[in-house]
Amino acid sequence: MSQSILIVNNVATNRIVLNVKLSAAQYTVHQAHSGAAALRVLRTNSIDMVLLDVDLPDMDGTRLCRNIRALPRSKNCLILAAMENEPLDKKKEIMAAGADDYLQKPVDDKILLARVRRLFRARAAETELQLRDGTAQALGFAEAAASFQGAAHISVVAGDRTARDDWRASLQEFSNHRLEGLSRCDALSQESPELAPDIFVISARDTEETFGLSLLTELRSNPNTRHSGIVVVLPYENHNLSAIALDMGADDLVYEGFDPAELSLRLNVLIDRKRQNDTLRQQVRTGLQAAVTDQLTGLFNRRYAMPHLKRIADRAKRTDQSFAVMILDLDHFKQVNDQYGHATGDKVLAEVAKRLRDNLRPFDMVARFGGEEFLIVMPDTPLHQAKQAAERIRKLIAKDPIEVPFQDSSIHVSTSIGVAVGSPPHRSTFDVQQLLNDADSALYDAKAEGRNQVTLARGAAA
Template sequence: MSGRILIIDTVATNRIVLKVKMLSAQFSVDACSSRIEAEAIIATNRPDLILINLSDPVEDRHAFCQALRQDPQTASIAIIAVGVADTSRARFAALDAGADDVLPRPMNDTLLMARIRSLLRVRSATEELMLRDGTSRALGFEEARASFETAANVALLAPIETDHPRFRTILQAGLSVPVRVLDTNAVLRTANVQPIPDLFVIDATQVETQQAKLFGLVSDLRSRTETRLSTLLIIVPDGMPEVAAMFLDLGADDIVVAITSEGELTLRAKALVRRKLLHDRLRDTVRDGLQAAVTDPLTGLYNRRYAEPHLARMADQARKADRDFAVMMMDIDHFKSINDTYGHAAGDRVLVQLAERLRENLRTIDLVARVGGEEFLVALPRTTTAQAHATANRLRRLVNCRPFDLGEEEPELRVTVSVGVAVSHQNGLPEEEPRAVCDKADAALYAAKSAGRDQVAMSRSAA
């Protein structure tokens, strides 16, 4: 598991125990006892997630959480409050201060790890959207709105044979919106849940007798095209941490026990609605504001105008997180001969199909752009030299393993690509401009072509 975690706890034993658990899960870990130490670590080695003991008698850790949430540089860091008294008041105070979840001691390790995985997935998605939003503003498009007011669409999923007005009443009062009640069985039978809710609240209090159906419901909602972007809040019975962990791993965004206070249920629901509406707005900005100006009309990939400022932001994030990023320059071998032999329409078909193969076989956070006639750029954040080399070879094989369709009147054609790879190494070295990394990848691409084509060449600095 990848990711960087910061542990903040005055008690040395607590820090050691948590650090051992996180290291065994293959996280990078920093640990400290005070706010001053934490701020220094965050400034130089920003974590993806913070495990913080809010019960420190000396420092006001709640104020520290609030400060992290209010600072745009740290607002996306996930926070789990540990060591909090298991009372409604203490839990609400922690969540209100900005914690994403509260896990009182003794913590269930299975639930802790599932919660960490869930929060890191969300953080990755949020940062990817924020990165693209920042790129659009760097290109001169509309500034991000400081706030937005949109009525949320909320649905409570419960078995039709049960009657739980309490959850519906709490949600309607707390969110100030109507809450639809949908039958769990009906939602499983049909994909037509219109209008699509921003938030599904799933009553899983009967999970002991309906476990398979409820697990299937969460997995199904998360995999459907219509509902995959909705947020999911699951209400589970108290004392079933392994079940709660399974819901999180299946795609739930948050878990709350049935006996929780009205204030906590409302607070968690509001947080999920805010995040959903923020993600929607960011997606709309990317889709509507950038589509025409920064995409290649033939392949639908981003063009050079988008790639350059996006790379600059990617490099800035890599520098702040002290992580590497990789750049690939990819060129279709003998592309001119394809145009000369079969015509430019056939060449265009090759370009479109190559773009599809690249897009379908990279992560959402990766950048794919067409930057020349037959030249493509791929940028991979948080990627080591070994990972970049393996990815480049995988993409090269995806191109030459299956022929390209040139149209009904032409035979299928085998196509190969050459790839040059460069990696921006951080490790406390002087800042390396994105343009320099691209130049190194270009030089490596030239070396790959000179060595016979249909191969990957690494920049000397990345080898």
């Protein structure tokens, strides 16, 4: 399926010329001569991009953009608007109404196609980052996207200090963002993606490599700056070079002598997009971490614990070391839930988790294994040491009652702990499932013998 583009243009010959160009580039092309005709096409077809010449007989471009965004089928399609050199307010208006980019007429074919590709490329990258609506909200980041509205960080990069200072000063007049001038060297020496500028405005006059676009390509290949927005300032209007710059990853471009007010408008568009994408990337990272974390306690979950246990067992086999597996279960936890309610039960679980985490070594693993059941895996730990550790854990949980907000009394809890150890002379004890079964049986014995105690797996004579 090729990508589909709707040409909206009042002039038949313009439509024909565009159709030829876009069809040659293998896009599926639809056409409309008016705003109403465009909306008809959008209601019945799946359209990826609207190429909108705003000079229409029946509707102004801003209104059409709003109408496009109001249709469920086209609310996410891309809109590239072409217009005469209108006052800046008109441009702002159409961008606010939902256009993704605009060009000034007459539009050169090469640049038009390169802009189309740039929009499609950016959209494809964004789409990959999108989570299902539910997932994003479930991970609690839906609000974060909208909330951050502070000043952005924009760097103006040019070898010529005067140009750099002039551009910076003229942009600052129209902007509340933090603007700084940078040398090419400093631009390429960012410490981290978080500290890198949101946007680079870079001069293409400085070097001859790759037609003066080497800074663009270097910023794009640097892990700290690859997600920054980049606006290229070309020394003079050159359609070939403009298309190359866009295809090499420039997000936008202007020519020397640009109107700083207009560039500021374009910068704001890029800043919004950059922030949205930063949020999406953050959501992905958070989501992946959430996949292996128990939400209530912050411990690892069972999904993480099982393969981790397997890795520790494999490593112990290789290095001929013992390791310990403990299953720990809160005693009479159902009574806590029944007597104080689930919310209090959850607080107890969280506090027990905290005590466990604070009292184990950094390389021990503690996971929530089930409702009130925890798994502890201790690498490089022989039986007597495992027994001591389990005893210590049992005591520290039984000793201090757990304070619970809004309850008059604090709650005493105790734990039963089953301990199994995989140790080198008994190779069979390295079987992970067997170890878990052994620890589980030991836990069962601890429960049967009155709870609040540590029991070693049978056969593991201490």
